[in-house]
Amino acid sequence: MPTISAGAVEDLPANRCVEIGDGRAVLVRVGDQAYAYRNECLHQASPLAGGLIKDGVITCPLHFWRYEADTGAKCGExxxxxxxxxxxxxxxxxxxxLPEPGPSRSMREMMLDHARDWDRGDG
Ligand code: FES
Structure with a gap:
């Protein structure tokens, strides 16, 4: 796994998820600690980048699923x-x-995958 530098911990905002690694991950600051997660919500795989962090909880910007910022556990589950x-x-x-970046997919491929997930009831 390649290691990337994400800058000084004190420069990280404590109130929102910051995208790193070409959008593959988000960095989350809690006090003087930092945590990195795949930039993908467990609900509908929407990016978590820009999600708000308050009282140690990340909130997905799309439908507001919440995760513990220091563990990535979904609140209540x-x-x-x-x-x-x-x-x-x-x-x-x-x-x-971070893992090596995977092969890039076209928008068409992503939409087809999403449609297949939706058809199976996963979406
Ligand atoms: S995609 Fe995150 S809550 Fe729906």
């Missing part, structure tokens, strides 16, 4: 968790291990 990535802080800099 802790068996559901966001995919997380290892984070460490060295000399105040946030370092995140």
């Amino acid at each position: 802790p068996e559901l968790r966001l995919d997380s990535y290892p984070v460490r802080i060295e000399s105040g800099t946030v370092l995140v291990e």
Whole structure:
């Protein structure tokens, strides 16, 4: 897994999810700690980037599913968790291990996948 630098921990906003790694992940700050999650809500796979963080809880910007910011567990259903990535802080800099980017998909491919999920009742 490649490690990317996400800048100084004190420069991270504490109130919203920040997109990193070309949109593959979001970084979340809780106090002086940082956590990284796949940029994909468990509800309908909408990006979590821009989601608000308040009282240690991330809120998805689309339909407001809520997750514990320090664990990625869905509030009220802790068996559901966001995919997380290892984070460490060295000399105040946030370092995140992200998987290699997958092959890019066209908008048509993404819409077809979404339509198939919807048809199966997953969407
Ligand atoms: S996509 Fe996140 S709550 Fe619906």
